[in-house]
Amino acid sequence: MRKPAKLVQRLCALVLILGALTALLQAKTRKDRIVVLISLDGFPAYALDDPRLPVPTLRKLAREGVIAASMQPVNPSYTWPNHTSLVTGVDASQHQVLFNGLLTHPLEGAQAAIEPRHDKDTLVHVPTIYDVAYKAGLTTAQVDWVAIQGAKSITWQFPEWPDGNGVIEQELISTGTVTQEQLRTFEHSNQPWRDEIWTDAATDILEKHRPNLLLLHLLDLDETNHTYGPMSSASFTAMALLDNRVKQIVDAIQRAGLSARTTLMIVSDHGFRPILHTLHPNVLLRDKGLLCEGNHQLNGACVISKGGIAMVYAAKGDQRAELIAQLRGIFTSAEGVDQVYGTDQFAKIGFPLPSVSDQAPDIVLIAKPDYAFTSQEGRSFVTESTDRGTHGYLNTDPKMQAIFIAWGADVPRGGHLNAISNLDVAPTIGALLGIELKQGPGHVIQEIVPSMKPDRSPTPQLHPLEKRPQ
Numbered sequence: 443m444r445k446p447a448k449l450v451q452r453l454c455a456l457v458l459i460l461g462a463l464t465a466l467l468q469a470k471t472r473k474d475r476i477v478v479l480i481s482l483d484g485f486p487a488y489a490l491d492d493p494r495l496p497v498p499t500l501r502k503l504a505r506e507g508v509i510a511a512s513m514q515p516v517n518p519s520y521t522w523p524n525h526t527s528l529v530t531g532v533d534a535s536q537h538q539v540l541f542n543g544l545l546t547h548p549l550e551g552a553q554a555a556i557e558p559r560h561d562k563d564t565l566v567h568v569p570t571i572y573d574v575a576y577k578a579g580l581t582t583a584q585v586d587w588v589a590i591q592g593a594k595s596i597t598w599q600f601p602e603w604p605d606g607n608g609v610i611e612q613e614l615i616s617t618g619t620v621t622q623e624q625l626r627t628f629e630h631s632n633q634p635w636r637d638e639i640w641t642d643a644a645t646d647i648l649e650k651h652r653p654n655l656l657l658l659h660l661l662d663l664d665e666t667n668h669t670y671g672p673m674s675s676a677s678f679t680a681m682a683l684l685d686n687r688v689k690q691i692v693d694a695i696q697r698a699g700l701s702a703r704t705t706l707m708i709v710s711d712h713g714f715r716p717i718l719h720t721l722h723p724n725v726l727l728r729d730k731g732l733l734c735e736g737n738h739q740l741n742g743a744c745v746i747s748k749g750g751i752a753m754v755y756a757a758k759g760d761q762r763a764e765l766i767a768q769l770r771g772i773f774t775s776a777e778g779v780d781q782v783y784g785t786d787q788f789a790k791i792g793f794p795l796p797s798v799s800d801q802a803p804d805i806v807l808i809a810k811p812d813y814a815f816t817s818q819e820g821r822s823f824v825t826e827s828t829d830r831g832t833h834g835y836l837n838t839d840p841k842m843q844a845i846f847i848a849w850g851a852d853v854p855r856g857g858h859l860n861a862i863s864n865l866d867v868a869p870t871i872g873a874l875l876g877i878e879l880k881q882g883p884g885h886v887i888q889e890i891v892p893s894m895k896p897d898r899s900p901t902p903q904l905h906p907l908e909k910r911p912q
Contacts, residue, residue, distance in 0.1 A: 481528070482710050544564065581597040581654050600647070722819070743756045749815065
């Protein structure tokens with residue numbers, strides 16, 4: 443009976459140690475702190491260099507806080523991959539979000555499509571900072587964030603597709619901010635109004651619920667830059683309107699008496715390039731007899747493309763290696779194509795391999811300046827562009843660089859940073875909240891939290907999600 447008794451004693455001691463460790467970790471969590479992360483979709487870093495840009499709130503926050511010369515996005519420089527990197531601290535090679543949604547695989551007999559309405563656990567393959575915050579006992583909130591549907595670690599939300607019966611939706615209805623009918627048709631409303639309602643939802647959450655972490659995504663500028671081009675008159679108007687939305691958040695923080703414990707970060711996901719020509723890579727494949735339509739051709743391919751990047755998927759036939767080599771040769775010599783990357787170069791651009799993710803392509807194409815790809819049908823490979831701006835180019839492109847401004851509690855006044863990476867945002871949020879996300883190359887921006895030393899002790903962690911079955 444002595445051995446079982448000793449085993450029980452050891453187990454009891456282990457339980458006590460774990461309990462003490464848990465208590466220690468919870469004590470380090472800063473439950474009095476609030477971090478608000480606002481993403482202004484498609485706001486290029488170079489725009490702030492124009493002194494005529496009418497954004498008085500952003501300039502005031504930069505003077506009173508810290509501003510970076512630029513913030514580098516991850517590849518591909520799309521909305522969803524970069525918003526996911528902002529909250530995970532890793533690039534697409536790890537979180538595996540390559541599109542603004544989930545790709546229906548183009549070579550399995552179905553029509554290729556990007557479907558956004560999938561749960562976060564299906565899309566994102568690593569823990570997020572809001573997962574870790576929630577696990578540590580903090581409260582979390584999101585308004586129009588992406589790749590977040592169905593997240594169990596969000597306390598309050600007003601999502602991209604609002605639910606008329608949701609808690610925050612009902613609060614806005616009760617104040618007359620929005621009606622049930624407007625929520626029912628919300629997805630089809632004009633973008634400036636949707637940004638207004640999303641901002642109203644964020645201020646409601648701040649004033650009534652005071653979450654430790656709030657994520658807010660505003661979209662009007664991205665849509666405007668696509669249609670009219672970056673730095674156009676319409677673009678300037680959209681940026682001025684966004685500036686006022688940021689002011690609403692600042693006013694709500696001050697009105698609620700939260701200034702002393704709130705840190706505000708204003709970021710964007712990518713920059714923008716003006717474009718003149720559209721490339722239709724599937725037309726080029728069709729003309730060469732290589733377009734795989736459905737599953738009727740075992741050695742064909744198809745291209746999923748938008749903006750400065752295109753992703754080529756080759757059918758898994760007997761001559762697959764020869765087909766991929768042929769495709770690389772075709773696109774290397776094609777008009778408007780700047781760079782062609784095979785899987786042997788995916789690590790360089792931060793892409794997952796096809797053996798790791800069913801979203802990964804076999805070849806990645808990057809367009810030259812003034813050119814952009816599309817998956818839409820066309821009469822010829824090169825046409826005149828109907829859009830005036832786009833993104834998706836390599837994250838080293840100066841025009842793709844994003845903005846970063848931090849203001850509020852713990853942020854020194856008048857700080858200037860050189861270029862930073864958006865992989866640094868999640869670790870910095872963690873430091874502000876007294877938690878830590880250890881899974882990527884990002885680091886805490888010490889200029890933002892100079893009074894805090896990096897905490898190297900273990901913190902509540904979540905295990906990365908396993909790969910989805912093929």
